[in-house]
Amino acid sequence: MTFRQFAFNNVSRNKRTYAAFFLSSVFSVMIFFIYAMFIYHPGVENGEIHRFVAQGMVAAEYIIFLFAFFFLFYCVGAFLKRREKEFGILMMHGMTQGQRNRLIFMENMMIGSLSIVFGIGLGMVLGKLFFQFAGFLLDVEPLPFYLPLDAMVLTIVCFLCLFVAISVFTVLFLKRSNLLELLQGSQRPKQEPKASVFLSLLAAALLVMAYALAIWAKGAFVMVLMFPVIALTIAGTYLLFTQLSVFLIRLMKRNRHFYWNKTNLVTLSDLAYRMKDNARMFFLVCIVSTVAFCAIGTLAALASSITETTVRTNPYAFEYLTTADAKQREATTARIEKALQDAGFPFEKWEVTTKYLSVNKEEHQGVSIVGVTEYNRAARAADADEVQVGDGEAVYYQRWPGEDVSGAEDGSLTVAGQQLKPRGIEGFSVIRSLSGNQLVIVADSVYAQAKESNFEHNYFYQVDRWKETKELSEKLEAEISEEHDGAYSFGARAPIYQELKQMANTSLFIGLFVGVLFFVAAGSFLYFRLYTDLESDRRQYGAITKIGLSEKELSRIVTTQIGLLFFVPIIVAIVHSAVAFVSLNSLLKLMMIASVVKPTAIVLASFVLVQFVYFWIIRNRYLFNLKRSMQ
Amino acid sequence: MDMLHVKRLSKIYGGRVTYRALTDIDFTIKKGEFVGIMGPSGSGKTTLLNMISTIDSPTSGEVLLNGTNPHELKRNQLALFRRRELGFVFQDFNLLDTLTVGENIVLPLTLDGKSVAEMDEKLQTVAEKLGIVDILEKRTYEISGGQRQRTAIARAIIHTPSLLLADEPTGNLDSKASRNVMETLETINKNDGTTMMMVTHDPLAASYCHRVIFIKDGQLHNEMYRGESRQAFFQKIIDALSLLGGNTHDLSSIRV
Numbered sequence: 001m002t003f004r005q006f007a008f009n010n011v012s013r014n015k016r017t018y019a020a021f022f023l024s025s026v027f028s029v030m031i032f033f034i035y036a037m038f039i040y041h042p043g044v045e046n047g048e049i050h051r052f053v054a055q056g057m058v059a060a061e062y063i064i065f066l067f068a069f070f071f072l073f074y075c076v077g078a079f080l081k082r083r084e085k086e087f088g089i090l091m092m093h094g095m096t097q098g099q100r101n102r103l104i105f106m107e108n109m110m111i112g113s114l115s116i117v118f119g120i121g122l123g124m125v126l127g128k129l130f131f132q133f134a135g136f137l138l139d140v141e142p143l144p145f146y147l148p149l150d151a152m153v154l155t156i157v158c159f160l161c162l163f164v165a166i167s168v169f170t171v172l173f174l175k176r177s178n179l180l181e182l183l184q185g186s187q188r189p190k191q192e193p194k195a196s197v198f199l200s201l202l203a204a205a206l207l208v209m210a211y212a213l214a215i216w217a218k219g220a221f222v223m224v225l226m227f228p229v230i231a232l233t234i235a236g237t238y239l240l241f242t243q244l245s246v247f248l249i250r251l252m253k254r255n256r257h258f259y260w261n262k263t264n265l266v267t268l269s270d271l272a273y274r275m276k277d278n279a280r281m282f283f284l285v286c287i288v289s290t291v292a293f294c295a296i297g298t299l300a301a302l303a304s305s306i307t308e309t310t311v312r313t314n315p316y317a318f319e320y321l322t323t324a325d326a327k328q329r330e331a332t333t334a335r336i337e338k339a340l341q342d343a344g345f346p347f348e349k350w351e352v353t354t355k356y357l358s359v360n361k362e363e364h365q366g367v368s369i370v371g372v373t374e375y376n377r378a379a380r381a382a383d384a385d386e387v388q389v390g391d392g393e394a395v396y397y398q399r400w401p402g403e404d405v406s407g408a409e410d411g412s413l414t415v416a417g418q419q420l421k422p423r424g425i426e427g428f429s430v431i432r433s434l435s436g437n438q439l440v441i442v443a444d445s446v447y448a449q450a451k452e453s454n455f456e457h458n459y460f461y462q463v464d465r466w467k468e469t470k471e472l473s474e475k476l477e478a479e480i481s482e483e484h485d486g487a488y489s490f491g492a493r494a495p496i497y498q499e500l501k502q503m504a505n506t507s508l509f510i511g512l513f514v515g516v517l518f519f520v521a522a523g524s525f526l527y528f529r530l531y532t533d534l535e536s537d538r539r540q541y542g543a544i545t546k547i548g549l550s551e552k553e554l555s556r557i558v559t560t561q562i563g564l565l566f567f568v569p570i571i572v573a574i575v576h577s578a579v580a581f582v583s584l585n586s587l588l589k590l591m592m593i594a595s596v597v598k599p600t601a602i603v604l605a606s607f608v609l610v611q612f613v614y615f616w617i618i619r620n621r622y623l624f625n626l627k628r629s630m631q
Numbered sequence: 632m633d634m635l636h637v638k639r640l641s642k643i644y645g646g647r648v649t650y651r652a653l654t655d656i657d658f659t660i661k662k663g664e665f666v667g668i669m670g671p672s673g674s675g676k677t678t679l680l681n682m683i684s685t686i687d688s689p690t691s692g693e694v695l696l697n698g699t700n701p702h703e704l705k706r707n708q709l710a711l712f713r714r715r716e717l718g719f720v721f722q723d724f725n726l727l728d729t730l731t732v733g734e735n736i737v738l739p740l741t742l743d744g745k746s747v748a749e750m751d752e753k754l755q756t757v758a759e760k761l762g763i764v765d766i767l768e769k770r771t772y773e774i775s776g777g778q779r780q781r782t783a784i785a786r787a788i789i790h791t792p793s794l795l796l797a798d799e800p801t802g803n804l805d806s807k808a809s810r811n812v813m814e815t816l817e818t819i820n821k822n823d824g825t826t827m828m829m830v831t832h833d834p835l836a837a838s839y840c841h842r843v844i845f846i847k848d849g850q851l852h853n854e855m856y857r858g859e860s861r862q863a864f865f866q867k868i869i870d871a872l873s874l875l876g877g878n879t880h881d882l883s884s885i886r887v
Contacts, residue, residue, distance in 0.1 A: 001734050001741050001750065013770075014729045089725045092686070093739045093786075094714020096707050179686045183725075 003099070007106040017082070020531065021075045022111050024524045028068035029119025029159055031513060034130050035061045036151035037123065041131075043143045060510045067514075069162055071521045076108065076170050078528040082535070088182030101171045108170070112163030116156055123155075124148075134509060195246035203244040206236030214583040222587040229583075233576060237286055240572070241279040249275065263557050266544060270561065274533070281529055282569045285522045289573035292518040293604060294580050299511040300599035303504040310500055314493040315382030315430040317347070317466035318473065320459040323356075323434060324486035332480055332488070333459050340463065343472050348462045350381045355447070356435045356454035357415065368433030368456055369394075369415065369440045371447035375431060381460060382430040387441055394420035395441040397429035413440060415450050431458055434489055470494040519607065523614050526565055530622055538629050551627070558623055566615040574604055634826045635660040635683065635794060640692035642678055642849075652678045653849045655692070660794075663824040665817070667831055667840035669868070671875060675849040676830045677798060683828065684796045685713060697793055714743055718787030718825075722799035724779045726771040726786075732778075733758070733767035736785045743790070757785045761815055777808030781815060788819060795819075797829040801836045813839045834872065838865035847875055 001009070011018055039057050080087075087100060095103075128145050135142030210232035217225045249272045253259045259268055318336060322329055333349075340347050354370040372395075376386040389395050394413045413420045420442065433439040434456045442450075463469060473492030480490050541554060581600050640656040643649055653675045660666050670676050681687035683694050685701045693700050701712050718739075719725075726735050734741075736757065737750045758764045761781045766774050774782070780800060787795055797816070801809035817839050819825050829840065837843050838861050845852040855871060857864040 001737055002747060003741055003744065006730075006734070006738070006741050009734060010729050086727060086729075089727060090738075090742070091710070092684075092713060092719055092725075093742060094710050094712070094717075095742050096710035098707070099710075099742060180681065183686065 003102070004106065007103050008110065010103070011107055011110050017079075017531075018111060020524065020527055021072075021079050022115055024075050024521075025072060025111060025115035026118045026122065027520060028064070028072065029116050029155060030123045030126070032061065032064050032068065032158065033120050033123035033148075033151060033155040034127055035064060035513075036154050037127050037148040038130070038134065038143075040148055040150040040154075041143050042146060056506050056510050060514055063514055065158060065162070067518070067521070068159075069166065071524070072162070073166050073169060074525065075528060076166055077173075080104070080170065080174070082531065084182050085184075088179060088184075091179055091182065101174075104171055104174075105167045108163055108167040112159065112166075116159050119159075120152055120155055195243045195250065197247065199239055199243040200247040203236055203239030206232050207240065210236055211579050214579050217583050218586050222583045225583075233290075234287065237572065237576070238283050241275075241282040241286070245279065245282075246272065246275050263549075263553050263560075267557050267560050270540075270557075271564070278529070278565065281525055282572075285525055286569040286573045286576070288518050288522050289570055289607075290576040290580070292515040292522075293573060293577035293600075293607065294584070295511050296508075296515040297577065297581060297600035297603050298584060299504070299508040300603050303501075303508040304599045306497065306501045306504050310493055310497040312428070314491065314496055315384060316460040316491075317463040317469065317493050318461040318476075319432075319491045320480075320488065321432065321434040321456060321490075322484075322486065322488035323454065323456055324484070324488060328485055329457055329459075332484060332490075335479065336459075336461065336476060339472055339476055340461070340469075343469075345463045345465060345469060345472075348381070350378055350458075350460040350462075352378045352431060352458040352460070354431065354433065354439070354456045354458065355450050356433070356456055357413075357450065366435065367413065367438045367440045368435065369442050369447060369450060370431060371444040372441055373444050374447075375441050378458070378460060379430050381462060384430045385427065387425065389441055389443050391443050391445065392418070392421050393443065394422050396422060396424050396438060397427060397441075398424070415442060415446050418446060418449070420446070432489075434487060466493055467497065468494070470498050519610070522569075523611075527618060529565065530562065530618065534622070534625060538626060541626060554626075555623060558626065559619055562615065562619045562622060566611060566618075570608065570611055574608075577604070632662045633659045634662045634664070634697065635828070636695040637679075637683070638693050638695070640679070640682060640694065641690050642675075642682060642687070643690045651849060653682070653689075656846075656851055658844060658851065658854075660826060660828060662826055663820070665820045665827045665829070665839070665841045667829050667837040667843040668846060669831060669834075669837055669843055669872065670846035670852070671872075674846045676846055678849075679846065680796060680798050680828070680830045683794075684717060684719060685709060714739055715790060716793045718790070718792035718795040720780070720783050720787050720795065720797040720800045722802035724771075724776075724783045724803070726779060726782060728771050730771070731767065732763065732769050732771065732774065732782050735771065735782055736767075736789055738786060739790045753789050757789045760819065761785050775808070776804050777811055780804060780808070780812050784812070784815060784819070788823070788825060791823070791825070793826060795825050795827045797827065797831075799831055799833075800829065801831065801833050806835075809833065809836060834865055834868040837868050838862075843868060843871075845871060845875060 035057055039054060039061065087095075090100065090103075127148070131143040131145065210229050213225050213232070214229050217229075249268060253268055253272065258264060320332060320336065322332070324332075337347070337349070352370065352374050354368045354374075356368050357366050372387060372389040379386050387395055394415075413422065429439050429441075431439055435454070469492065473494050477490055477492065480488070541549070541557075545554065577600075581597075585597075636659045637656055640653060641651070642653040643651050656679060668676050668679060678687065682689045683696075688702050694702060696716060699712070699716075701709060701716075704712055726732075727738070730738070733754055737754050740750045740753065754767070755764070758767055761784060763778060763781050763785065766778055766782075771779060771782070780803075784800075787797075795816075800816070801812055804812060813836050816827060816829075820827055829836070831837050838857070840857065842854055842856050844854045852875060853871070855864075855867055
């Protein structure tokens with residue numbers, strides 16, 4: 001047996017121990033490879049898919065790589081800790097530092113290379129499925145399968161570098177613990193962590209403050225408060241797990257009726273004992289999950305309300321505004337109508353006239369005014385709110401979320417010698433001004449008195465099947481721009497909708513996969529945690545069983561402990577993201593996104609469900625291992 | 632010729648309450664000698680062994696093995712020293728589960744980068760000596776406790792170390808396996824002239840030694856040499872132990 005064979009045997013005969021690390025690596029490689037396959041796809045490179053999608057994928061690729069690095073680094077660390085005793089024995093037999101480092105390096109590279117091969121293989125198999133799914137979500141033809149040589153090279157090079165870097169870092173960060181400690185391995189007694197009352201209270205205070213700020217913040221304020229709130233939450237969460245939880249356990253232990261009740265004695269003392277190790281992991285899992293929840297929830301909300309958003313920002317399927325003469329107008333409207341008729345789209349048409357008033361001499365400083373009856377007709381056509389306007393009033397709509405329109409446009413507007421009192425309305429006007437800066441709604445009598453002759457003619461078309469009019473509208477747009485004289489604006493809803501939809505779905509698509517990666521990573525953190533403790537648990541439960549612990553009681557203790565491990569960070573993460581959504585909701589409302597509640601609830605519910613399945617599988621496996629080794 | 636020389640060795644454990652585990656221990660072991668260390672629980676036997684085996688370092692005093700003080704070596708030299716000069720046998724065997732019996736045995740040679748041919752040859756010799764040729768391909772969890780300890784002994788002697796250190800080698804074995812292991816150690820000592828030092832609770836195991844050193848409360852108490860009869864030596868050890876005032880459970884491992 002040479003040294004290399006020794007390293008090889010170590011890995012190949014110890015598959016179960018290495019399995020978790022191996023699978024985590026394979027999974028990371030696979031996700032990375034699939035994304036790379038997508039980025040390098042000829043269809044994407046030739047622009048069949050929107051540029052934005054490809055750029056988003058590249059960004060996601062960076063995130064995945066960075067995350068894979070930290071994740072696998074953690075895995076290696078957890079894994080080596082389990083093997084302390086083994087290293088102790090080897091050092092006893094005269095293994096030098098250099099040899100140990102070489103052993104770790106060779107093992108890592110062996111697992112790394114193998115996981116690259118498996119990751120790419122699995123990626124190839126699942127790639128087709130991925131393309132189908134991508135096509136479905138992005139609403140394009142599914143991309144054909146191809147031999148992704150570029151992607152392979154990229155994946156191999158990146159992950160080889162990654163595994164080398166991880167090996168080097170692992171060795172550098174390896175503690176120079178003495179032999180006695182290594183040989184004792186996990187038998188070494190740990191100290192029970194202490195909690196300071198001050199820091200525990202601080203944890204609660206920080207979280208309450210962060211929550212209060214998040215809930216209190218409204219509208220654009222959310223953006224301002226976002227970073228302080230995030231900082232407070234992160235600090236609070238860290239203290240929550242490292243201090244407050246220990247403190248709470250201590251309080252529980254003080255209550256003897258509870259503490260000395262059946263298996264609570266074992267569960268609680270164990271929990272307190274391990275809290276120090278668990279705290280940091282709880283914190284990590286909690287933050288990672290919160291980020292994943294928030295990102296996916298927001299993206300899901302974005303994607304699910306695309307139709308609604310486009311309809312509200314573009315009230316008509318087609319709109320044509322112009323200041324041109326009657327001949328030109330007739331020609332253009334006829335063209336639009338003919339195109340719609342030819343393509344078999346039934347439509348309804350509205351015509352609204354507005355007047356342009358130049359308030360200042362400067363261009364685009366003026367406003368367009370419209371009579372309230374005319375406006376309400378258009379609003380009815382767009383299913384929007386109608387307005388009431390008093391005789392001396394001028395009604396302004398917001399042009400962007402949060403705009404203060406109470407004193408819009410220099411505070412006053414004079415039409416035909418009459419001073420109008422401005423009034424602002426939240427929301428959006430269904431009519432735009434072509435030449436002016438703002439559209440103002442005035443009473444019909446005021447409109448009639450306005451002498452300006454700069455008429456703007458608005459033509460609106462509503463089509464029921466507007467989603468299908470994308471090609472038609474693009475063709476129309478080109479034709480009109482070719483033959484039109486004078487100022488005009490032609491808008492169609494379908495192309496905007498398509499673009500928005502693709503963007504939102506891409507984000508969701510990317511977010512979902514990154515989120516799933518985070519989620520799996522969080523699960524793996526827990527898995528590693530459990531298996532580092534298996535050895536000492538085995539001893540401990542073995543000892544307790546001898547005193548007389550039934551299998552049922554053992555199951556109960558283990559279930560409680562693993563349950564806490566799985567659900568405490570997730571529950572805290574859910575509370576965090578629920579609060580985050582409350583404030584995001586008011587921000588998203590401004591972006592015309594109706595509601596985040598439903599999509600978010602679906603996302604969170606499915607995460608909890610998957611987590612529960614994960615929990616159940618791991619609990620059963622763990623119990624099985626524990627019982628088997630205790631016989 | 633002195634193989635091991637322990638000079639005024641002391642160990643104090645720090646911490647909130649300092650604890651003096653060993654005080655001024657002085658003794659020598661000659662080449663080819665088989666020495667047992669005995670004493671009641673907490674007397675410092677294992678601490679002494681850990682100092683000599685370089686697992687732990689002394690607070691004061693020195694350990695000289697063939698004139699070298701391993702505690703003054705650099706990390707890498709120390710590794711080489713352990714690899715070439717020392718062999719270890721533990722109470723709980725400390726075999727690696729991932730390796731077969733044969734692979735476990737050649738481990739010190741593998742670490743030393745020896746050629747496969749040489750390793751094979753030595754493995755055969757040592758396995759025959761210990762009667763474990765049949766189980767070389769087996770994994771550590773497939774063999775009995777006695778076989779495991781013989782595997783550990785094979786691993787400890789395959790590189791012909793200057794000193795073989797054993798910590799309660801019979802502690803986890805039944806009486807038959809204990810006797811078997813002790814006879815093996817005795818044979819190796821007699822035939823190969825391997826110097827051995829063994830820490831034990833077990834008077835029976837100790838009776839195989841040439842000399843037994845007794846420690847009490849971290850200090851040397853006395854020593855006894857074996858005469859012709861092992862049986863008589865065994866009796867003397869039991870008498871000495873009861874004189875030492877060890878607790879009764881220290882004697883409970885009498886198996887004769």
